[in-house]
Amino acid sequence: MGTLIDQALVAEHNAKLKADLDADYEALAGSLSRRGVDIETLTAQAEKFAVALPSWGAGTGGTRFARFPGKGEPRNVFEKLDDCAVIHQLTRATPGVSLHFPWDKISDTAELREKARSHGLYFDLVNSNTFQDQPGQAHTYKYGSLTAQNAAAREQAVAHNIECIELGRALGSKGLTVWIGDGANFPGQNNLRGSLERYLDSMRAIYAALPDDWQVYIEHKLFEPAFYATTIADWGTSFACAQELGPKAKCLVDLGHHAPNTNIEMIVARLAQFGKLGGFHFNDSKYGDDDLDSGSINPFQLFLVFNELADAAQREGASFKTANMLDQSHNVTDPIESLMSSAVEVQRAFVQAALVDREALRGFQESNDVLNAAQTLKKAFRTDVSPILAMARLRIGGAIDPVAAYRSAGYREQVAVARPAKAGASSSGIV
Numbered sequence: 001m002g003t004l005i006d007q008a009l010v011a012e013h014n015a016k017l018k019a020d021l022d023a024d025y026e027a028l029a030g031s032l033s034r035r036g037v038d039i040e041t042l043t044a045q046a047e048k049f050a051v052a053l054p055s056w057g058a059g060t061g062g063t064r065f066a067r068f069p070g071k072g073e074p075r076n077v078f079e080k081l082d083d084c085a086v087i088h089q090l091t092r093a094t095p096g097v098s099l100h101f102p103w104d105k106i107s108d109t110a111e112l113r114e115k116a117r118s119h120g121l122y123f124d125l126v127n128s129n130t131f132q133d134q135p136g137q138a139h140t141y142k143y144g145s146l147t148a149q150n151a152a153a154r155e156q157a158v159a160h161n162i163e164c165i166e167l168g169r170a171l172g173s174k175g176l177t178v179w180i181g182d183g184a185n186f187p188g189q190n191n192l193r194g195s196l197e198r199y200l201d202s203m204r205a206i207y208a209a210l211p212d213d214w215q216v217y218i219e220h221k222l223f224e225p226a227f228y229a230t231t232i233a234d235w236g237t238s239f240a241c242a243q244e245l246g247p248k249a250k251c252l253v254d255l256g257h258h259a260p261n262t263n264i265e266m267i268v269a270r271l272a273q274f275g276k277l278g279g280f281h282f283n284d285s286k287y288g289d290d291d292l293d294s295g296s297i298n299p300f301q302l303f304l305v306f307n308e309l310a311d312a313a314q315r316e317g318a319s320f321k322t323a324n325m326l327d328q329s330h331n332v333t334d335p336i337e338s339l340m341s342s343a344v345e346v347q348r349a350f351v352q353a354a355l356v357d358r359e360a361l362r363g364f365q366e367s368n369d370v371l372n373a374a375q376t377l378k379k380a381f382r383t384d385v386s387p388i389l390a391m392a393r394l395r396i397g398g399a400i401d402p403v404a405a406y407r408s409a410g411y412r413e414q415v416a417v418a419r420p421a422k423a424g425a426s427s428s429g430i431v
């Protein structure tokens, strides 16, 4: 196993659904045209949309209480790439894969790069991991990594990040995302200012190792594993550090890394305004860093984030770009199905935001017509753009209904045979 789904099966699936899709597409084209919107422009935009896959999302996730492994989980990075390739084959929206080291570390990067190329995939940002100790590691991260009091632990964490840059470079990646779990569980455990000073010192060494065409992305997170004071807890700290470090440092917004009810779209607007919005980890949450599927809890928030991105793109033109990835933990669903439907949800928010009548919105804002301003956003959000997404997929070789096509191809059953469960730990999922 380890190959894509037979394209003939995808074609067969599409043939069954094509007539209905044509009818739905035509009906939507008609109603959009009455609103002065050309459906073809939106479909062309949807075809170009991409969101990268987290390699660690291909395995079943879990919580600190338990993990319930699924069948046929990928046992190594090559098998993760196979699953990612299937997701991209059916959605045509996920050509990039974001790797996590050392979980995905291998000695032969050339072989891995070739495997990705043969699947039509490329490597997006790479992620370092200094929130766990690895077997045989000289210095523990129990009391911190880039901010540790122990200089040797700090140096080890810096060296790991530099190694990630080297691995990423060999794989064709163009950036490193740094998320650390560092912080304190008790008041007094750390000197709050001292921790951030050490963080900046460590990050300066990592920054200095960046190739010219690379960027480093600082990912903030409110809490967990540090439950009293996390060193990089919020976008303000992230922004200040990115400013300190220089132009190659940007901020990365993981949607789940905020307190409930935080106005994330405003954070997006602020970072974009000051040139520090680097990218996203998309997921959804109800309480904290739940890592639920994108758009499953609060699709309106996702739309509002994309609305800010559309606004920034309009202001700044072609130079405005963010690195977009999913970062989710699939504890009770088939990870391939969750990643496919999540990629589609993110793409949906992107298309809905493209539908916003920005001129009308500006007019309502200027005349203080609050109700109509709000309705302008709602009108775009309420539009069911599913036929656009399905048509975009069909035109570029994907499946009209990715999850249905995946199920009928029996991919999971086949990999369940080819990948018997391994005893012991798995690097799959987020635990």
Ligand code: RM4
Pocket: 056, 100, 127, 179, 219, 221, 254, 281, 289, 327, 430
């Ligand atoms: C963290 C954070 C990072 C991800 C790890 C696995 O909560 O979201 O982006 O690399 O989880």
Ligand code: MN
Pocket: 179, 219, 254, 281, 327
């Ligand atoms: Mn993340």
Ligand code: MN
Pocket: 221, 254, 256, 257, 289, 291
């Ligand atoms: Mn997270």
